[in-house]
Amino acid sequence: MAEEANILSENDIERIIKRISHEILERNKGSESLVFIGLQKRGIPLANRIAENIGKFEGTGLKTGKLDISFYRDDIGRNIKPEVRITDIPFDIEGKNVILVDDVLYTGRTVRAALDAIIDFGRPKSIQLVVLVDRGHRELPIRADYVGKNLPTSHNEAVEVKLKETDGTDSVAVVKKE
Amino acid sequence: MLSKKSLLDIESLELEDIKLILSNTDSFLEISKREVKKVPTLRGRTVFNLFFEPSTRTRTSFEIAAKRLSADIINFSAAGSSLKKGESIIDTLKTILSMKVDLIIIRHSDSGTAKMVDGFVDIPVINAGDGKHQHPTQALLDLYTIKKRFGQLKGLKAAVIGDFLNSRVARSNMELFEKTGMDVTLVSPAMFLPEDFSEFKVRYSIDDVIEDCDILYMLRMQLERQDRKFYPSIMEYNRFLSLDMERLKKMKPESIVMHPGPVNRGIEISDEVMDLSGKLAEKIVIEEQVTYGVAVRMAILYLILS
Amino acid sequence: MGKAEDKNILIRKGRIIDPAKKTESSADVFIKDGIVEKIGKNIKVAGSDIEVIDAGGLVVCPGFVDMHVHLRDPGFEDKETIESGAMAAVKGGITTVACMPNTDPAIDSEHAVKYIMEKSINAACRVLPVAAMTKGLKGRNITEMGLLSQAGAVGFSDDGKCVADSMLMYEIMRYSNQFGLPLILHEEDYNISKYGLVHEGHYSSMLGLEGISGLSDDLMIARDIMLAGRSKAKVHITHLSTAAGVEMVDKAKKDGIDITCDVTPHHLFFDDSVLSSFNTNFKVKPPIRSSEDRKALAEGIKSGVIDAVASDHAPHLDTEKNTTFKLAEFGTIGLETLFSAAYTKLCREEKLSLAEFISLITCGPAKILNIDAGKMEEGREANITVIDTEAEQRIKRGDFISKSKNSAFIGQKLRGKIVCTISKGKLVYNNK
Numbered sequence: 001m002a003e004e005a006n007i008l009s010e011n012d013i014e015r016i017i018k019r020i021s022h023e024i025l026e027r028n029k030g031s032e033s034l035v036f037i038g039l040q041k042r043g044i045p046l047a048n049r050i051a052e053n054i055g056k057f058e059g060t061g062l063k064t065g066k067l068d069i070s071f072y073r074d075d076i077g078r079n080i081k082p083e084v085r086i087t088d089i090p091f092d093i094e095g096k097n098v099i100l101v102d103d104v105l106y107t108g109r110t111v112r113a114a115l116d117a118i119i120d121f122g123r124p125k126s127i128q129l130v131v132l133v134d135r136g137h138r139e140l141p142i143r144a145d146y147v148g149k150n151l152p153t154s155h156n157e158a159v160e161v162k163l164k165e166t167d168g169t170d171s172v173a174v175v176k177k178e
Numbered sequence: 179m180l181s182k183k184s185l186l187d188i189e190s191l192e193l194e195d196i197k198l199i200l201s202n203t204d205s206f207l208e209i210s211k212r213e214v215k216k217v218p219t220l221r222g223r224t225v226f227n228l229f230f231e232p233s234t235r236t237r238t239s240f241e242i243a244a245k246r247l248s249a250d251i252i253n254f255s256a257a258g259s260s261l262k263k264g265e266s267i268i269d270t271l272k273t274i275l276s277m278k279v280d281l282i283i284i285r286h287s288d289s290g291t292a293k294m295v296d297g298f299v300d301i302p303v304i305n306a307g308d309g310k311h312q313h314p315t316q317a318l319l320d321l322y323t324i325k326k327r328f329g330q331l332k333g334l335k336a337a338v339i340g341d342f343l344n345s346r347v348a349r350s351n352m353e354l355f356e357k358t359g360m361d362v363t364l365v366s367p368a369m370f371l372p373e374d375f376s377e378f379k380v381r382y383s384i385d386d387v388i389e390d391c392d393i394l395y396m397l398r399m400q401l402e403r404q405d406r407k408f409y410p411s412i413m414e415y416n417r418f419l420s421l422d423m424e425r426l427k428k429m430k431p432e433s434i435v436m437h438p439g440p441v442n443r444g445i446e447i448s449d450e451v452m453d454l455s456g457k458l459a460e461k462i463v464i465e466e467q468v469t470y471g472v473a474v475r476m477a478i479l480y481l482i483l484s
Numbered sequence: 485m486g487k488a489e490d491k492n493i494l495i496r497k498g499r500i501i502d503p504a505k506k507t508e509s510s511a512d513v514f515i516k517d518g519i520v521e522k523i524g525k526n527i528k529v530a531g532s533d534i535e536v537i538d539a540g541g542l543v544v545c546p547g548f549v550d551m552h553v554h555l556r557d558p559g560f561e562d563k564e565t566i567e568s569g570a571m572a573a574v575k576g577g578i579t580t581v582a583c584m585p586n587t588d589p590a591i592d593s594e595h596a597v598k599y600i601m602e603k604s605i606n607a608a609c610r611v612l613p614v615a616a617m618t619k620g621l622k623g624r625n626i627t628e629m630g631l632l633s634q635a636g637a638v639g640f641s642d643d644g645k646c647v648a649d650s651m652l653m654y655e656i657m658r659y660s661n662q663f664g665l666p667l668i669l670h671e672e673d674y675n676i677s678k679y680g681l682v683h684e685g686h687y688s689s690m691l692g693l694e695g696i697s698g699l700s701d702d703l704m705i706a707r708d709i710m711l712a713g714r715s716k717a718k719v720h721i722t723h724l725s726t727a728a729g730v731e732m733v734d735k736a737k738k739d740g741i742d743i744t745c746d747v748t749p750h751h752l753f754f755d756d757s758v759l760s761s762f763n764t765n766f767k768v769k770p771p772i773r774s775s776e777d778r779k780a781l782a783e784g785i786k787s788g789v790i791d792a793v794a795s796d797h798a799p800h801l802d803t804e805k806n807t808t809f810k811l812a813e814f815g816t817i818g819l820e821t822l823f824s825a826a827y828t829k830l831c832r833e834e835k836l837s838l839a840e841f842i843s844l845i846t847c848g849p850a851k852i853l854n855i856d857a858g859k860m861e862e863g864r865e866a867n868i869t870v871i872d873t874e875a876e877q878r879i880k881r882g883d884f885i886s887k888s889k890n891s892a893f894i895g896q897k898l899r900g901k902i903v904c905t906i907s908k909g910k911l912v913y914n915n916k
Contacts, residue, residue: 071217368658382662413630
């Protein structure tokens with residue numbers, strides 16, 4: 001039986017989103033040059049929420065794109081292939097500050113693939129990384145610019161993120177694998 | 179992953195495989211719309227285009243697909259090859275294998291050659307057309323084209339028109355359409371049908387299906403492949419099997435016209451229809467088939483090699 | 485066409501035999517504006533200028549249908565033309581003719597079919613084209629059967645020739661199913677018939693004439709019956725000449741194959757004993773065979789295996805017939821003697837009923853060709869023949885109005901004579 005520990009509640013997540021939204025605005029001195037790209041699949045609702053928040057504060061509409069990195073993975077042919085989801089980046093990233101959003105930062109390989117993909121779409125001014133949870137155990141020199149919660153874990157644990165848009169509820173839990 | 183190592187024919191495709199290929203194609207279509215039409219997915223893999231029969235369209239389509247996935251592709255055509263000097267197919271394969279390639283795409287004028295090659299090598303083989311037998315990637319891109327237009331496949335009425343006996347496209351397509359729940363009618367004169375054609379729904383004239391079908395699939399008249407010249411004339415073909423403006427206008431509003439290409443103008447489809455522009459021209463999806471062809475082949479390469 | 489033909493016609497007191505309706509009665513027939521207005525007893529008509537035909541003691545029946553005729557037009561107009569052939573036909577009581585495609589050019593294209601259709605408009609009788617099965621009758625490539633059937637062909641044939649390539653014949657049969665027209669088959673195995681002139685038998689041997697064995701017909705009949713069975717095509721074996729042929733068609737019919745057949749008057753009338761005269765008018769294909777074969781053909785008629793009698797009218801110039809037996813062309817004319825020759829043999833000798841015989845040259849062939857002919861009813865265009873069944877005549881060369889005079893019946897005493905013929909509503913032949 002898997003042991004589960006709840007780390008973040010719905011309210012926690014809401015506060016985090018608000019805080020990060022302000023941090024992004026502060027750092028980039030406004031929202032003019034910002035575009036948001038969410039990583040499939042839970043990075044997308046997170047990106048949408050942040051973009052919406054910022055949009056409310058600033059009184060502007062902000063664009064979010066979707067990115068699936070299956071084709072940029074470094075483990076093609078080695079692992080069971082996960083489902084390929086859509087990529088849709090309906091704006092130009094040239095010269096923009098790309099806010100890349102994912103739910104969990106772990107080894108860093110997903111983000112590395114995302115960086116390769118984004119560069120194929122153009123030359124952004126900067127790429128800044130937002131993650132809801134950083135669980136440590138980096139295998140590549142990748143770090144997040146905005147972190148929701150630092151969550152040290154061990155390898156036999158899994159971080160389960162649930163979001164209303166994808167799973168019906170907002171929560172983050174750590175589950176011990178058997 | 180596909181259920182089998184190779185893609186040789188439609189029969190051995192599971193419904194899950196078909197679903198997987200179609201759903202992946204959406205993503206690959208998106209890549210083809212970018213400015214940088216490349217992903218690193220198959221970087222470092224070597225694909226061998228082993229074409230014993232001339233083909234520009236299919237070969238180029240596979241080449242573009244492989245290159246967009248960052249794979250290396252070698253083109254072999256029978257003309258400039260040592261095959262003419264008497265080297266057998268098996269010897270050619272041995273040579274290729276010793277160069278450590280990852281995938282062979284084969285087209286040959288004899289039915290069954292893809293299976294023969296597949297039995298001889300351990301690496302995956304994709305059948306790009308073997309004699310009169312099968313052309314599975316064509317069928318899959320045709321199915322994708324239909325899905326894009328109609329959304330769902332079940333219950334759609336497809337009419338396949340032309341020389342069934344000599345057409346690998348007909349065999350693959352009809353099998354795939356029926357497998358995915360479509361209703362298939364074959365329109366073909368007796369000399370293009372097997373002796374016993376009771377397993378098919380057959381009509382003799384395009385007029386019998388034109389008002390009813392959702393998909394009108396025109397087969398290429400195999401002028402170069404007719405061992406026995408039994409069909410009387412082009413005029414007779416026009417009278418019973420060709421698509422002209424009069425017939426096009428009788429088709430259902432949302433119906434489409436497909437052709438594996440290249441079209442023999444004035445034989446399968448009239449010049450007038452081919453040169454159409456405007457609302458009616460939207461029914462002709464031949465160019466879409468080619469566009470989707472690259473994306474479908476990318477999906478197949480990806481699923482077979484990953 | 486003179487005015488006399490356009491008059492209204494009253495045929496009085498004839499013995500009306502209508503095999504399509506299976507009726508026989510004594511009645512009058514009134515034809516108004518080319519249409520059969522009334523059939524009944526003692527018809528009274530008002531008005532003058534009516535052609536009255538006294539048919540007392542005569543037979544009145546639907547105009548005949550001859551489904552196998554060579555009109556030689558286009559290409560051999562010195563032997564016959566559509567016009568002259570039609571005139572000869574109506575003299576023989578025939579109002580519908582199906583003409584064979586071995587002309588020059590052959591009837592193997594849309595415009596060739598249309599040529600026949602157009603020329604037929606002014607011809608004395610209805611002329612319907614049979615189109616070729618293979619291009620140029622070369623036995624190599626299928627004709628545009630779809631276009632030809634849409635242009636007006638009533639059937640397909642390579643008559644004069646047999647398609648030797650069995651695969652091709654099979655494909656022709658399979659393709660023909662799309663169009664529903666019969667394939668009229670001339671059965672001849674060329675390897676057997678190659679040097680032959682007459683039937684292979686006692687007479688050919690005695691007379692030193694190369695023989696054509698009955699196998700020539702029979703092998704091909706057997707082949708085509710098998711092909712027809714497989715392909716489910718509608719086939720018609722024309723000019724049957726052998727006993728085995730009759731047997732095979734009989735069995736094929738019982739096996740459910742869609743097959744019909746016809747026989748010529750000369751095959752019913754003669755056997756190979758006539759060859760001693762070396763009369764080249766007896767040189768025909770298929771050859772006139774033994775008395776056993778002849779008897780079998782007559783039996784085949786009586787038992788119903790044979791569906792029609794057709795003349796195989798084959799005109800040739802005197803220069804082509806007045807030569808050695810070896811060099812002479814094959815064929816005999818037959819339009820003008822179709823009725824009398826077959827009637828003499830079948831009804832007078834073999835005791836076939838007149839009604840049954842007439843059906844073999846009216847509704848029988850009409851059914852095979854699936855055409856609207858061989859009928860006589862109120863409201864229909866008038867195509868009617870009046871016959872004196874008692875008349876007797878010795879056939880002379882000078883009797884024939886066909887352009888060619890190569891008749892096998894010259895010198896024969898025949899019963900039955902056509903008195904007058906109404907074709908396309910007009911009185912086109914009147915010998916009263």
